Amino acid sequence: MSDSKDDPKILVCNDDGIFSPGIRALSGVADEFGEVEIIAPDRQQSAVGHAVTVDTPLRSRSFQIDGQFSGQAVTGTPADSVKLGHDQLMDQKPDLVVSGINHGSNAGVNILYSGTVSAATEGTILGYPSIAVSCTDFDEDADLSGAKEAARRVINFVLTEGLPKGITLNLNVPPGPLTDIKWTRQANSRYVEEFEGRVDPNDRSYYWLTGKLELLDEGDDLDVNALEKGYASLTPIQYDMTAYSLLKESKDIKL
Numbered sequence: 001m002s003d004s005k006d007d008p009k010i011l012v013c014n015d016d017g018i019f020s021p022g023i024r025a026l027s028g029v030a031d032e033f034g035e036v037e038i039i040a041p042d043r044q045q046s047a048v049g050h051a052v053t054v055d056t057p058l059r060s061r062s063f064q065i066d067g068q069f070s071g072q073a074v075t076g077t078p079a080d081s082v083k084l085g086h087d088q089l090m091d092q093k094p095d096l097v098v099s100g101i102n103h104g105s106n107a108g109v110n111i112l113y114s115g116t117v118s119a120a121t122e123g124t125i126l127g128y129p130s131i132a133v134s135c136t137d138f139d140e141d142a143d144l145s146g147a148k149e150a151a152r153r154v155i156n157f158v159l160t161e162g163l164p165k166g167i168t169l170n171l172n173v174p175p176g177p178l179t180d181i182k183w184t185r186q187a188n189s190r191y192v193e194e195f196e197g198r199v200d201p202n203d204r205s206y207y208w209l210t211g212k213l214e215l216l217d218e219g220d221d222l223d224v225n226a227l228e229k230g231y232a233s234l235t236p237i238q239y240d241m242t243a244y245s246l247l248k249e250s251k252d253i254k255l
Helices: 021-030 078-089 115-125 145-161 223-228 244-249
Strands: 009-013 035-041 060-065 069-074 096-103 130-135 167-173 181-183 189-199 205-215 232-238
Touching: 009 021, 009 078, 009 115, 021 035, 021 069, 021 096, 021 145, 035 078, 069 078, 078 096, 078 115, 096 115, 096 145, 115 130, 115 167, 130 145, 145 167, 145 181, 145 232, 167 223, 223 232
Parallel strands: 009 035, 009 096, 035 069, 096 130, 130 167, 181 232
Antiparallel strands: 060 069, 167 232, 189 205
16 A cells, blocks of 8 residues: 555444454455554444443543554444544544444344444444445454455445445455355344343343344345345445335325
8 A cells, every 4th residue: 555645544443343353354455445544442342233422431542463453442332433533533534434344244134233334324424435344254263355355346446436425335245255246235124032031140130132033025135135145245225214205105194
């Protein structure tokens, strides 16, 4: 990567924490395109969604590993990290926000719960082109080669073509080498959840969340189905939650 002042400024975040192998992998890819600044939670923050911290102060600290991997570790959520980077920690506003590589799928209803997707969505809210990247393998030693190549292609696309206002790209990739990237839509799905009741040594009850993803949709263009067939899925998503179809039908309804 050149040190030109014209190089894009790329903010890298995640929800697995700043010491995750996934964020190192994504930072390495982003470094091929511009000047990278890593600002991410200082600990695991999976499934926190778009939570932001309002009742305690945020802190950040610089760190470096092996003289190469450096960044700012934030004591908040993924969305906090992007907001703080935008407002306080970055000398120059980013040209692109990329979040990941998450360990675990963020397809279907997982989009709603994902801190990784929310970090990218926060970038979109702040006005920056933003991409969330996930590998469907939860193992920290997962083969991220396909996810890195898919991220490389999507980053190049976004830096070249841009994104419409309000749109975030959600990229999910199976482990191993990349086959192909399919444009997809978010699958209508939900978790069928169960809480396993247990008793601790002090005879106090506690509950452990389990569950299974239930697909309520069908079609070759679903993100979940593309991933099951071995393809990477790329889904354009938006934070505008207005149900426009119902709003249109309701125009003449007097309440």
